Amino acid sequence: MVDYLELARRARKQEPRSAPVADLQATGPQACRLLAADWKPKERYGKVIWRCPDNGFYYSKEVSLHLLNQKEHTGQERGNRKQVTQRGGDS
Secondary structure, eight states: OOOHHHHHHHHHHHSOOOOOGGGSSOOSHHHHHHHHTTOEEEEETTEEEEEOTTTOOEEOHHHHHHHHHHHHHHHHHHHHHHHHHHHHHHO
């Protein structure tokens, strides 16, 4: 029977080497938006994943863009709500 360590060694031998971040497929307008928002790309098993600056978790590009859009949208709404609440409280 093969133990866990032997399986891990075999998997590590088969794992492709990570490419430098500059060589990643982190190009295009969507990737530029993520980079501008301080998201960090990383290659993992032949795919690019993105590290969230808020919590340090990694997400696919699609999920990262969704979270970025949600953060931008929520930030705008919070600003509007705050102004409305302040006006309502002052009256």
